[in-house]
Amino acid sequence: MKRKSWLFSAGLLLIASVAAAASVTVITQQAMLRQDKRFFAPVVTRVPYGESLHVLGSEGDWLRVYYQNRNGWIHTGEVKQQKITLSTLTAQGASGTAQDEVALAGKGFTPEVEEAFRKKNPSMQFNLVDKVESFRVSDKTIRAFLERGNLKEPGGA
């Protein structure tokens, strides 16, 4: 009995560590998969929130990952180590995405909750918030800004 129990415990720990180390889930609206482990490296592809990426290796703050037949580098700040769920353990996850996990993680304050809040507070200026969120800067612009100001490029492994 004692031996059986230890075997189960060890098995569980093994499953947990192997499954957790193998994949990560994107936690930003749209993450960038890059050719190199630098903030301004060319973008291989964009990866939407909730997508699962297979980890091939890591260096500093960057992970080398595999996604939809492509390899690239992603910053650790854009992903979260994938938690193990029944669906991932039994390989019933939907098309490579950790959808159940994302549904659980994002089940609290969601777009539906914002919508309900907006209905209760119709005078809230969400249109202006959308406007502020439209202020975006490209990699090229930031890089030029740094260069012209005699500043250093951030990041890198």
Place this chain on the structure above:
Amino acid sequence: MSEKIISWLSFAITALLLLPACAEVVQVGTTMGHGAGVITSEQKGSIDRTAIKSERAARPITDREEYYLGRAVAATILGQYRLYLNERTTNYLNRLGNALALASDRPFTYGGYHFAVLDSEEVNALACPGGIVFITRGMLKRAANEEELAAILAHEIAHVNHKDGLAAIKQSRWVEVVATLGGGATREFSGGQLDKLATLFEGSVNDVAKTLIINGYGRKQELVADRSAMIFMHRLGYDPNGLTDYLAKLAGQQETGAGKGLFATHPDMSYRLVKARGFISENNWPRQNHLVRDSRFHRYL
């Protein structure tokens, strides 16, 4: 100790080790253990219940939830201040702010960092959870150069990094959010659940907005944000003395501006100045010549 107790303990310890990972993993294990006769159905139930309870209590706010809270906080602020839409100023702020954010300890948030100006003569800067940062025209006017403006933005980015806004949410609200959600994995909300969450959401937004606009952060949060701001500036090659120069100016104006904006929410300007100077001295960061950036600053603002 009997063999049965040792078996039970070994299983329980493993299950407890796995609690922070996921309650579902524990359930897989308890099902296996129960099937193999290692634990009884009562023991299985007990471990499962503890795992779910522990996961609910420990569930942190996700970056996506922080984003939605931050949007609503920003909407609340924009109900009290007018947005100043000047393309040149906004572009400059967003280039500077996003460069600093990349040098911060949290270069990415769910919705990214966005910087905007509030059309007010009040001296204030406000960081919403998730990365929307506001600065008033009054505060912008008091910045003498790019180093000082970088210091203001880096300080606000530090508040986002440290999730200081979220810390203002009453713990009881978050416990109630988690309890409202329950343990199921379904994505649909029931009507009652959605109403309850919307009310809790509103309360949380008010907690954060009240702290940003009226009460201000605690002294420790401000000192830590100053320290981080100087580190982020230094990483990019900015002169961290930009922070002390700006703080010195504000400390001198604190008397006349008392009771309004930043002067009301940030009462210890002189103390922050002393601490910031001490940090620069500890790191032997010399004063820099930043004529190129000064000239850029004056072209944009």
